[in-house]
Amino acid sequence: MGQQLIGEKTELAIRRKKCAGCAEGRNMKRTLLAMSILLGLLGFSACGEAGSRTVYQYRKTEVFQNFYVKKAVYTPGELKLYYRGGAFKDNTVRCYGADFEDLGDAFAYTFQNGVLTIQADFAEQISGLMIDDPDQSVRYRLRYLDSSQFASLTDIFWYDAGWSETGDAKTYYSAEELQAEADRRAAIRQEKQETFALLEGTWVCEDGLSKYEFTVNEDKSGMECSQMWWNEGEQSWESQYVFAKSAFQTKGFDALLAVGFDFDAGSDYDEIAEKTEKLIAITLVNSDPAAADMCVLYDSEENVITDTDTIYHKQ
Incomplete structure (x- = not known):
């Protein structure tokens, strides 16, 4: 009887260990499954290496309006960029390094079946690309292709406003580049404000038959600029009008070049x-x-606007 009881206890202990092992196995499987799901949800970019082949897949793949970049595959002498959307064929491509420096013209490329293939000695140095799409009036700028930080910007040409940039500039540019751009814009604004202040008012030539009128708008974002001349026959003013949102100055010898001064062969350049x-x-x-810009030549010593034959004084 005692031996039977001992046997039953031993068998019960074995069963308990087996159950504990099964539970532990199930918990481990659940943990691994949860980790897999979590990584999938996070969608982190993956970099895989196999020998001399390196693959980068990206978390955020949309570049612009149904154009997606899926992954980049680097091998010695070749980069394959896999994409979806975009009707590319003979589009111009430029290659850039890690600091977005142009890597030059020594490369060949093709677009075929959703793959841009670039063959070059510097293929493994390519970190960024620019793809021009003139049919759509856009150009795509891709950066950090060789990392998990892939980012892009799209330049769009508007016929009434020129080029504009769209995309996430904060992820595309480095902190230093963003600061440099902010400093550049501040300098441009400062130069514009100083130029507007210098010109604002009416400038009349000595015979009174032509003049310039410069008026800064209320929010100081732009200036109305009119070059006017008197039509004796019509007894009225005719004018050329420009609304300027920006202005810049060119000084010294280059100032004459800016206004199209014609130098002859006998000119004493000194x-x-x-x-x-x-x-x-x-x-x-x-x-x-x-439309054309307006350019005037200002004499800072005499405080006059001058052209070939006429001097304008500020009233």
Whole structure:
């Protein structure tokens, strides 16, 4: 009887161990399954290496309006970029390195069945691409192809406004690049404001038959610029009008080049350069990109606007 009881206890203990082992196995499977699901949900970019072949797959793949970049495969001398959407065939492509420096023209490429294949000695150095799509008036800028931080921007050309940039600039540009761009824009704004302040008002020539009128709008975002001349026959003013949202200055010898000054073969360039130290060519950029800008030549020493035959004084 005692031996039977001991046997039953031993068998019960074995069963308990087996059950505990099964439960532990089930828990491990559940843990692994949960980790797999979590990684899938997070969608992290993956980098896989097999010998000399490196593959990058990206978390965010949409570039612009149904154009998606899926993955990049690097092998010695070749990069294959897999994409979806985009009717590419003879589009221009440029290759860039890690600092987005142009890697040059020594490469060949083809678009075929959703794969851009680039063959070049520097293929494994390619970190960014620019793909021009003139039929759609856009160009795609792809960056960090060789990392998990893939980012893109799209430049769009608008016929009434010129080029504009769309996309996530904060992920595309580095912190240093963003700061440099902010500094550049601040300098442009400062130069524009100084130029507008310099020109604002009416400038009249000595015989009173032609003049410039410059008026800054209320929010100081732009300037109305009119070059006017008196039509004796019609007894009225005729004018050329520009609304400028930006302006920049060119100083010295380059100022004459900016206004199209014609140098002849006998010109004394040293003498001209000395006289032009006081000259500033002011370009008022037309807000209509299809129309001409207005350019005036300002003499900072005499405080006058001048052209070939006429001097304008500020009233």
